[in-house]
Amino acid sequence: MSIYKYLKPFFISLIMIILISFGSFAEKYNNNLYRDLNSDKYTLCEKKHNLKNSSYNPLIYSVEKITRFINSFNKKKAKENNTTTNSNKVEKKSKDKNNDINKDSNKVIYLTFDDGPSKNITPKILDILKRENIKATFFIIGKKGEENKDILKRIVDEGHSIGNHTYSHDYKYLYDSPNNFINELYRTRWIIQSATNVDTKLIRFPGGSNNSFVSKDTLKNILANLKNEGFVYFDWNVSSDDASRSDISRTEIESNVLKWINTYNKSIILFHDSDSKNNTLEALPKIIKKLKSSGYTFDALSEESFNHQFINSENLNSLKETNKNTKKRLNNRKSNKKYKK
Numbered sequence: 001m002s003i004y005k006y007l008k009p010f011f012i013s014l015i016m017i018i019l020i021s022f023g024s025f026a027e028k029y030n031n032n033l034y035r036d037l038n039s040d041k042y043t044l045c046e047k048k049h050n051l052k053n054s055s056y057n058p059l060i061y062s063v064e065k066i067t068r069f070i071n072s073f074n075k076k077k078a079k080e081n082n083t084t085t086n087s088n089k090v091e092k093k094s095k096d097k098n099n100d101i102n103k104d105s106n107k108v109i110y111l112t113f114d115d116g117p118s119k120n121i122t123p124k125i126l127d128i129l130k131r132e133n134i135k136a137t138f139f140i141i142g143k144k145g146e147e148n149k150d151i152l153k154r155i156v157d158e159g160h161s162i163g164n165h166t167y168s169h170d171y172k173y174l175y176d177s178p179n180n181f182i183n184e185l186y187r188t189r190w191i192i193q194s195a196t197n198v199d200t201k202l203i204r205f206p207g208g209s210n211n212s213f214v215s216k217d218t219l220k221n222i223l224a225n226l227k228n229e230g231f232v233y234f235d236w237n238v239s240s241d242d243a244s245r246s247d248i249s250r251t252e253i254e255s256n257v258l259k260w261i262n263t264y265n266k267s268i269i270l271f272h273d274s275d276s277k278n279n280t281l282e283a284l285p286k287i288i289k290k291l292k293s294s295g296y297t298f299d300a301l302s303e304e305s306f307n308h309q310f311i312n313s314e315n316l317n318s319l320k321e322t323n324k325n326t327k328k329r330l331n332n333r334k335s336n337k338k339y340k341k
């Protein structure tokens, strides 16, 4: 019994040393595990540990379990925070994007009427625009303008833009030489100015800038002249096709325009204004109503406004027509017209 009395402090000391050693080892292991977990090397660490300590140790196992729990909890929390931050970022980004879109998403329609003025139709178009309180742009033919100066004046007085669509609208003559085209622009410019006091710089090519009647060289020369004179020409990105056939119906004109709703934020829509364009006139109210209800506002073109040009100095080479082909085509067109009549 007495031997136990002497050995008791020794056993107690031994047990304490063992416990302290375990504690120190466990702490060291715990720290390593924690560090490695934080560096996403948990699996590797665990494998190494298992190789070195193949025997089951309840103390280490418990520490490991607790550490795993704490770390998985921390990781989950960190992931959640990260997700929240990311989702905040995504939300912010999408809000910013929406703001940008909203800034750019001014949905604007530029109604344009070519080939007027006409005694019967232009005043009725103006009545509709007045009733709807919207502005539009009229590209007028000089020859018709000089016969209807009062209508030119009304167009300008009511706040619409007026543009130059040459004097004769005669493709063969106009596109035969740059001088013919430029001279007609000047003649029409003077007619508009004398009737309205507006010296317009807005131009529209008869047939559009990509018409198949002008040669590349002639167009190149015309474009250089327009630039020198400060003229700005406008094509269109939506066509009502109201001049494609003489029997085109009101509903066809409506659908030709309205099918493009939501395709562009800004559209220059092509219509024609002549005494035979009753269907265009009748299609206008529905088109305007529908575009308004779709969130579009209406504006008149200006030198600084949105523009759409089919051909410009940068893509001029895409115009492949040669003078020879052009003349051939013009002759065909002429004979077709004769045949139709």
Ligand SMILES: [Zn+2]
Pocket: 114, 115, 165, 169, 205, 206, 207
């Ligand atoms: Zn025209």
